[in-house]
Amino acid sequence: xxxxxxxxxxxxxxxxxxxxxxxxxxxxxxxxxxxxxxxxxxxxxxxxxxxxxxxxxxxxxxxxxxxxxxxxxxxxxxxxxxxxxxxxxxxxxxxxxxxxxxxxxxxxxxxxxxxxxxxxxxxxxxxxxxxxxxxxxxxxxxxxxxxxxxxxxxxxxxxxxxxxxxxxxxxxxxxxxxxxxxxxxxxxxxxxxxxxxxxxxxxxxxxxxxxxxxxxxxxxxxxxxxxxxxxxxxxxxxxxxxxxxxxxxxxxxxxxxxxxxxxxxxxxxxxxxxxxxxxxxxxxxxxxxxxxxxxxxxxxxxxxxxxxxxxxxxxxxxxxxxxxxxxxxxxxxxxxxxxxxxxxxxxxxxxxxxxxxxxxxxxxxxxxxxxxxxxxxxxxxxxxxxxxxxxxxxxxxxxxxxxxxxxxx
Numbered sequence: 472x473x474x475x476x477x478x479x480x481x482x483x484x485x486x487x488x489x490x491x492x493x494x495x496x497x498x499x500x501x502x503x504x505x506x507x508x509x510x511x512x513x514x515x516x517x518x519x520x521x522x523x524x525x526x527x528x529x530x531x532x533x534x535x536x537x538x539x540x541x542x543x544x545x546x547x548x549x550x551x552x553x554x555x556x557x558x559x560x561x562x563x564x565x566x567x568x569x570x571x572x573x574x575x576x577x578x579x580x581x582x583x584x585x586x587x588x589x590x591x592x593x594x595x596x597x598x599x600x601x602x603x604x605x606x607x608x609x610x611x612x613x614x615x616x617x618x619x620x621x622x623x624x625x626x627x628x629x630x631x632x633x634x635x636x637x638x639x640x641x642x643x644x645x646x647x648x649x650x651x652x653x654x655x656x657x658x659x660x661x662x663x664x665x666x667x668x669x670x671x672x673x674x675x676x677x678x679x680x681x682x683x684x685x686x687x688x689x690x691x692x693x694x695x696x697x698x699x700x701x702x703x704x705x706x707x708x709x710x711x712x713x714x715x716x717x718x719x720x721x722x723x724x725x726x727x728x729x730x731x732x733x734x735x736x737x738x739x740x741x742x743x744x745x746x747x748x749x750x751x752x753x754x755x756x757x758x759x760x761x762x763x764x765x766x767x768x769x770x771x772x773x774x775x776x777x778x779x780x781x782x783x784x785x786x787x788x789x790x791x792x793x794x795x796x797x798x799x800x801x802x803x804x805x806x807x808x809x810x811x812x813x814x815x816x817x818x819x820x821x822x823x824x825x826x827x828x829x830x831x832x833x834x835x836x837x838x839x840x841x842x843x844x845x846x847x848x849x850x851x852x853x854x855x856x857x858x859x860x861x862x863x864x865x866x867x868x869x870x871x872x873x874x875x876x877x878x879x880x
Contacts (some may be wrong), residue, residue: 474619475519486732487708489739496769497737501562501724501748504596504663504692506620508562508748510766512737512879513695515752516565516598516623516667519818523587524796526564528789530591532759547663548819552713560762561653562748564595567640568625571601571610584619596665602648602656604639615660621692622660624652626668626682629701643672646682654691663692666675667728667750670713678852679713680720695726695750705753733761734768756822759785775815779827779829783854786823787847789814794843816846 500509514521514529529838569585597614599622601607611622625650628639635641642649657664668684671677683694696717698709709729718725727746731737737749754761760781764774777785797812820837824830836849 486730489733489735491735491768492738494741495738495742497734497741497749497765498747499769501693502727503563503621503665503724506563507593510560510562510760510762510769511748512561512763512765513563513748513750514561514565514752514755515728516596516625517752517756518567518628518648520756521565521567522565522790523589523592524568524789526592526595527589528792529561529755529759529762530564530621531788532763534786536582558663560766561765562594564592564633566595566597566625568600570596570638571599571603574599574613575606582613582617583768586614586619588619594621596621598623598629598667600633600638600640602652604648604651607652607746608655608659611656611660613665617660621663621664621665622656623695624664624666626666627697629704631668634701637790640669640672642678643678643682643701644668646678646685649682650685650689653686653691662689665693665695666691667695667726668696668701669697670710670847673700676700677713680716681692683721683725686721691723693724693726693747694721695728698727698729701789711740711743714746718747720876726750728752732758734765734774737765738768748829749816756819757825758791779857780853782794782823782827783850786820786850789823790817790843790847790850812843813846816840816843820846829853 498511500507501511502508515528528865566586566588574582574585575780597612597617599610601610606626614622614843625639626642628634630639637645639646642652651668653664661836668679668682668683670679677700679696681697686694694717695716698713698764699705699707699710706798708805710731711727714725714727714729725744726748726749727740728750729743731740731749731751732754740749742853749760749765758764758773758777793812793815817840819839821836824833826842827833833849833853836853837846840846840849
């Protein structure tokens with residue numbers, strides 16, 4: 472029986488611990504049409520999470536610049552120091568999923584709230600959902616005109632309000648309609664067009680292989696499979712064997728998604744499925760360093776685990792980015808401004824303090840804060856008590872994020 476609604480859980484059901492496979496790594500790059508994705512890692516589109524602040528935050532948190540040595544031999548870093556479209560540990564960023572109906576109807580200035588991105592986010596894909604082929608085609612044209620590198624169709628969201636409108640995973644019960652949508656959107660844009668979908672509506676209605684073949688035949692440039700059904704929501708185990716089945720069925724790139732929490736998981740997914748890239752969702756807010764760790768492991772065979780001081784700097788940097796973006800948006804009309812910043816801080820506090828000793832106390836203090844400065848003060852107080860003063864005090868050169876990342880230009 473399908474549940475009435477789904478919330479993205481912050482933990483996993485009995486997660487499988489994967490050993491690092493020998494001689495298998497996440498690929499160095501993947502091509503989606505003309506777009507180079509390097510490394511072959513993708514930030515999953517997540518509603519309420521992957522806005523421009525979080526995407527740029529991930530881009531900077533993913534930097535891996537340390538030159539490593541192994542057996543006395545110097546190794547080139549997987550990622551260079553300068554941020555460019557191919558030098559972050561995360562190869563492709565994706566927006567929150569956005570209603571095609573909303574994009575087609577809303578005023579251009581309001582679209583800025585949903586489609587804003589910055590130069591350091593390339594390559595970046597915008598994801599849309601809906602069920603009307605013409606409306607989705609118009610939304611895709613808007614996305615192309617805005618300057619995104621690719622457009623992605625959501626056929627995976629399990630939320631009742633989306634499925635009730637025959638969007639997201641609701642369309643998995645209507646493959647002919649999906650075919651109509653593929654043709655309409657493909658005809659409307661020249662940028663790469665991809666689709667993210669689930670295995671099917673239920674274990675009795677698995678359609679992912681047939682859907683992937685349809686996508687390839689209609690000219691889509693890549694497919695991404697979240698290896699769960701709609702009925703599973705975010706529970707149970709991702710069934711990676713279906714990613715392997717899709718990979719065997721098509722020649723276009725296949726992106727695997729589901730239960731990737733660590734670099735070991737990412738490498739194991741590639742080893743078990745042969746997928747061309749790995750997409751990471753809920754692990755990213757809990758561990759924003761995961762893309763850097765994957766790139767680091769690929770280059771060196773090891774990766775760093777963040778210390779308490781790293782997490783402090785990460786939380787502070789993200790909250791400062793939120794405040795800076797909100798301030799920059801004050802010149803926009805009210806319906807185009809950044810929303811409740813303090814509410815966003817409280818939302819992300821539950822992700823960012825995951826696994827932090829005493830984190831419940833910090834979350835409680837943040838939940839009671841009324842302003843952004845109050846939230847930052849609680850973060851400072853908590854970590855100052857947790858670690859030596861020398862570790863808690865930052866100078867400009869020690870910050871995990873360059874100042875440029877905190878300024879909206």
